[in-house]
Amino acid sequence: MNKKVFLFAITLGVTLFFAACNDDDTIAKPEITILELGEGDSHGNDHIAKVGGELHIEVEVVAEGKIDKVQVIIHPEGEHKSIIEHGEWELDTTYTKFSGLKNTTFHEHVDIADWAEPGEYHFDFIVTDMEGNQSSAESDIEIIEE
Numbered sequence: 001m002n003k004k005v006f007l008f009a010i011t012l013g014v015t016l017f018f019a020a021c022n023d024d025d026t027i028a029k030p031e032i033t034i035l036e037l038g039e040g041d042s043h044g045n046d047h048i049a050k051v052g053g054e055l056h057i058e059v060e061v062v063a064e065g066k067i068d069k070v071q072v073i074i075h076p077e078g079e080h081k082s083i084i085e086h087g088e089w090e091l092d093t094t095y096t097k098f099s100g101l102k103n104t105t106f107h108e109h110v111d112i113a114d115w116a117e118p119g120e121y122h123f124d125f126i127v128t129d130m131e132g133n134q135s136s137a138e139s140d141i142e143i144i145e146e
């Protein structure tokens, strides 16, 4: 190998190396996989919870940019009515205890109020990472009379 070709090879190699590093700078948005949603008593996965009971939530989160906060929202399905006007049960909880983690299996139970109307509800799981990226996953759940 003569000197010129050798230098060219090095230059090419260095260029490719930096190009590869630049690609790595793009931090992937959090990945959310809902594993289980169900009754709190049995850690079920039938997407059903009871009025006055608990909803068991198990969700896999992978966040290359590290988790900042996790938000869980449950709201009645259908028309988005104002809670204040209609007095409907909704849940909006933000968890910060997973802050700084690159991945976690979120396992929490939330209380369903004993005055919640039975019916179809919508479950939203929103993860914001420390880079400001946000991802969400959603699912339908049913709240039934105890």
Ligand SMILES: [Zn+2]
Residues within 6 Å of the ligand: 040, 043, 056, 057, 107, 108, 109
């Ligand atoms: Zn559970």
